[in-house]
Amino acid sequence: MENYLQILIYLAGFIIIAVASNQISRFFLRARLPLITGFLVMGIIAGPYVLDLIPLEAIADLDFVNDIALAFIAFIVGAELYLRELRSRFRSIIAMTFAQLSITFILGSLALFLIAEYIPFMQKMNMESKIAVSLLAGTIFVALSPASTIAVIHEIRAKGPFTQTAIGVTMLTDFLVIILLTINITIGETLISGTSINLISIILLLFDLLIAFIIGYALSKILGFIIFLQTGTIVKALLILLAGYGIFSLSHFIREWSFLYLNLKIYIEPMIICIIGSFIITNYSKHRIEFLKILHDSRTAVYVIFFTLIGASISLGVLSTVWAIALALFVIRLAALVIAGFVGGSLGGDPARFNRIAWMPYVTQAGVSLGLTAAVAGEFAGWGTEFATVMIAVIVLNQLVGPPLFKWSINYAGEGHVRAITPELGIMHSALIFGLESQSLALARQLQEHNWNVKIVTLKSDIGDWKTSGINIHQISSLSMESMEELDASKAETIVTMLSDKENYQICEQAFENFGTKDIIVRLHDRKNFDRFHELGALIVEPSTAIVSLLDHFVRSPHATSLLLGMEENQDTIMLEVRNPNLHGMALRNLRMPHDIIVLSVTRGGQMIISHGYTRLRKNDIVTLVGSSESLENVRLRFEE
Structure with missing residues (x-):
């Protein structure tokens, strides 16, 4: 009982620290650093090696928090594997994924094995243990960062084949790397324990994967039931987190039970189960939209808790001794990515200019990499913490360098769509408003607030105080074609006419016959002229009935009307x-x-x-x-x- 009370005390204290971490980490954005980096730094500062706000024993007692967060990260990875969005670049995605997975894993594992004598915790290991550690490190080198990738893409509004390939490879690689980690954990345990890899071990591994797929399917049904419940989003999010934690608990139970009663280690990787469940919900379920909404709304809180706790667990003493090794491994990984990028791009038939930068989207590491590192640290108690410290040092370097490289590569590929401060005419929406009065000025101001390029056109010779309105006002002597051409009417996306019906019709007819203007909007004065304007495809606003209709909608559906009018x-x-x-x-x-x-x-x-x-x-x-x-x-x- 006292132990549970102590865990509750640690948990309450940690939540307070996590809330502070979330607020303070926002200052890192001003330095153009990712929030995840801020969470890690705050965890280090609050951890046992600096301020000791999170004691060393608390980290062990809060291990269940890692399980909950890892399950959530796995849900995100599965949700990003949306097949309909990946189909057009399937060949390129498969080729690049194969190259990144194989080349980065082989070169990374080999490099770590060759420099094992320079890594303190590996110096006294036997050959088999060094091979095991090298395989696990090579696996983590393959892992990428879906969260960081999506963040950069959203930031610069990237879109195109290069971007699509980067998304597909990132999501597919992170799914496969978890399977690879499961295999290598099994191999590592076999090598370290001194037993040989036999047919039974291989069959057992395949059995583990089969069971993981079956449980993953069952989990998708549980997730679907949770989303179907008639309850609030917060309750559903908590139930989804609880389901993820239940999968981790089930995995631990099966492992201990099988070893105790069957003398076998049946290890069913819980992250694979969570990814499969999320993948099925996303691609083959009617609950996809709400599931994605829950993940989107909950991810920040989970990231704060997870990365702050990871930061607190980093051993600064070990970290100070491995920075040189971490830097060397960072450079080795970059070299492997460059080779893999060129090979993958060539196999996928991508343009040569893409192949030169094909490695840049895959430098960043964050959530999944840290999750796998935490999983390895939990599996190998003896040297797991020191291994995690070295890997985290490499991951931090990748997290700092990766996003700027990815951003540059997207712009180099010509797929970045950053909004300019002052868009050029032709890129932004443009409108011509005929008629100078209070309503036309109000409309012009409202359109400008939505980044439209607006001109007001008037036949008045004297516009008096209207000049100081801040709106672009053009005076013309007539509604001739010459005047319309001077106004660049052919480039206007929308024309709004607020003159007399006769003048409005002249403008509409010219626009209809000569410019093919996308939208023509007419303020009608006489109902008898309705059909004439309608034949020209104009959108007609009749003030007398428009106000009545608007009031009617406000009475019957006030919220919907406010939404449609942009009043929310x-x-x-x-x-x-x-x-x-x-x-x-x-x-x-x-x-x-x-x-x-x-x-x-x-x-x-x-x-x-x-x-x-x-x-x-x-x-x-x-x-x-x-x-x-x-x-x-x-x-x-x-x-x-």
């Missing part, structure tokens, strides 16, 4: 054209979009389709979406060619 904070509504060929034929329910995005309509060939989850998109479809500004920007990038 940070919410907007946009129309996007499907230009990405990879989305052609994909059902709406299979689109991987942020959880706060709602599809309002799909327009095809000028006809609006009553859309549902099974509606399949076609290239050049117009999709109307509502959601947060950030999420809409992410979807915009996905729809672009």
